Amino acid sequence: MVRDAVGDLAAYPSGDRARAAVAERHGRGVDEVLLTAGAAEAFVLLARVLRPRRAVVVHPQFTEPEAALAAAGHRVERVILSGAFTLDPELVPDDADLVMVGNPTNPTSVSHPVRILRSLIRPGRTLVVDEAFADCIPGEPESLASVQLPGLIVIRSLTKTWGLAGLRIGYVLADAPTIAQLAEAQPLWAVSTPALAAAEACMTPRxxxxxxxxxxxxxxxxxxxxxxxxxxxxxxxxxxxxxxxxxxxxxxxxxxxxxxxxxxxxxxxxxxxxxxxxxxxxxxxxxxxxxxxxxxxxxxxxxx
Known part of the structure; x- marks a missing residue:
């Protein structure tokens, strides 16, 4: 599909089919999906759109979420795990209105139970879960990608499992109003035609x-x-x-x-x-x- 898409490069990219494929894959509405140029773009968009009073990033983890928040002028607090690097919800401040965590986490390879992540969700708080490596786990038992909860944002990447780092393709799953806000902040035609074709191909049953x-x-x-x-x-x-x-x-x-x-x-x-x-x-x-x-x-x- 990616090779075939080269013939369409004269036209501006349309993400309708890829977006619908991602939505179907996770049992979401199309208006709950935003395609991005990799997970990195998603973190930048979130940093531009969200206005947290107290942002917390759970570490050790991929450093791009914190870097994106800092670049957008947000003050970031760190919750640093140790020992077995498992997440204790009690370590997260009660008044944190933005919490970012990886699952499974890069670089520790630790997968946090979905019940622990759910316990972090509360009124007035946005929970961002980076699931770039979620498909490393058979059946994805700890994924929240198909869960629709207020304040929950899930970021996925197709560049890891499929070896597409140079193609830049990922997506955000969230409620429709949040997706609309992120889409407004996203540059036009941010995802290329070959990347959209790759996204569609990666969503097939095969x-x-x-x-x-x-x-x-x-x-x-x-x-x-x-x-x-x-x-x-x-x-x-x-x-x-x-x-x-x-x-x-x-x-x-x-x-x-x-x-x-x-x-x-x-x-x-x-x-x-x-x-x-x-x-x-x-x-x-x-x-x-x-x-x-x-x-x-x-x-x-x-x-x-």
Missing amino acids: AIAEAETWARQLATDRNYLVSGLRSLGAHVIPNPQASFVCVRLPAVRLPLREKGFAVRRGDTFPGLGEDWIRIAVRDPDTSDALLKALEVTMNTSPTR
Whole structure:
């Protein structure tokens, strides 16, 4: 579908079909869906439209939501999780009228139970849930994408599972008035014709079934990686659910890079430090090669 869309590039893009496909996928009204140029644009639009008195971002998580709020002139407070990095609703101030949280969270790979997220919803508060990695979990049991509740905004991305980071496609799910406000703030024709075609293709029953199969294989590959990491004595954040794991290992990132393995540094995420890294889940052969390189690195590290 994306290749076919190239023939339509002379015309301005129309998102009607893609928007309807997303709405059907989640059992929402079409007026409850806004297509965006990736999740990043959605955060910028929210920062421009919302007028919170007390904005709270739950960390560690993707830093773009806080950056977008700060760039729009909002003062942001942080709720920083620790330990198993599970969300305790009591940590969120009662008078916070905007709360942003990832689920599953980047970079911790922790999935917060839907009952915990629901407990954060209350009159006068907007809850924004970043579900960019929700389709990593078979059946998406903790997703709120199909839930219609006052003040709830869900952001989804199609660039992760489908490897479309360069195409820039995501969407926002919320009540119709909120979507209308966001649409007013969005530039005209923000989503390209190929990206719209990709969105439509990713909503088909065939694509949904393929994503489910991928998520089940991901769980197997993730368990394999986690088992190998723990056998080396690495501390892995418990019960990871996304396409990566978060690991506490000092002084290994740069040596691994020299051996041909790039892992994400953790010290740029509030609540983590330089001892933390995020490792992508790959097939067992790739994981074996990484684990071998990691074992060599750990055995030669001066800190061990």
